[in-house]
Amino acid sequence: MSLSIGEVASRTGFAPSTLRYYESVGLVPSPNRVSGRRAYEETAVDRLQVIALARSLDFPLDDIRELLDGFPTATSASARWRAANRTRIAALEAQAADIERMLGLLRHLAEDCECGDLAACARVWTARREDA
Amino acid sequence: MSLSIGEVASRTGFAPSTLRYYESVGLVPSPNRVSGRRAYEETAVDRLQVIALARSLDFPLDDIRELLDGFPTATSASARWRAANRTRIAALEAQAADIERMLGLLRHLAEDCECGDLAACARVWTARREDA
DNA sequence: ATACGAGTTAAAGTTGACTTGAAGTCAAGT
């Protein structure tokens, strides 16, 4: 049983135009056509859901493509791919830390802030980032 | 003591062109000019560091402006601003959850994945999102 | 038979967030 572009769209939350675009840039494989129309396999939905998760975290399409194309199929997973993955994991961990800082600031503003001045209370949450 | 655009740039990590752009769109107030040049106060750096944090989380500029402009100055903080803030907090919490799911997937791929097929192991981390 | 809805392609348009380029100003150093 195959799925129309509309069905895939509603299952994944992507617009049909987005699915065509993703195909055009090679992010998803080109599905068979049945009388001109795309006939997706169910597995396409799984791939797209990973893409949706990655996009929700603002992974660029090139990055997602690399992530998915280098997928460790049974054996492989190149050193290059593994290194890239470690980088991605580190970046996500840093991002999680940033979210916690931002949540700290927003909750402070929402609940009990009496600083009166942004500068006064902001430094608590914007401390750090002394590298390079 | 005031800061040149170059000093503010190196303290905040923004390019000078970005600082000018932020000023042009009203995200940061227009600093005094001393013989034509911008002379920033130190507090501008604090504001910009909050902006840097928000931008690192891909907050749109309009959102950041609203966040900063509605800052609870001693007394205020409109109901509208408070509501927007609750929304932002919820969005960040959801984003943190997405990061955890993605980290779960990436670590699985990096360490012990023997699924061989993306679809096979992806469903564990792409489950959820059954709303509306 | 024909109208409808959902699909098709290719090309052009949009948006947000910057960056770059051109042409000029200014203070300090040689």
Add this chain to the structure above:
DNA sequence: ACTTGACTTCAAGTCAACTTTAACTCGTAT
């Protein structure tokens, strides 16, 4: 006097990621 380096403005260019438009093709229901 003049070069340098960091600045100025304003307009235009860039980039990723889509979306929109135009013109067309199907299969199905009336």
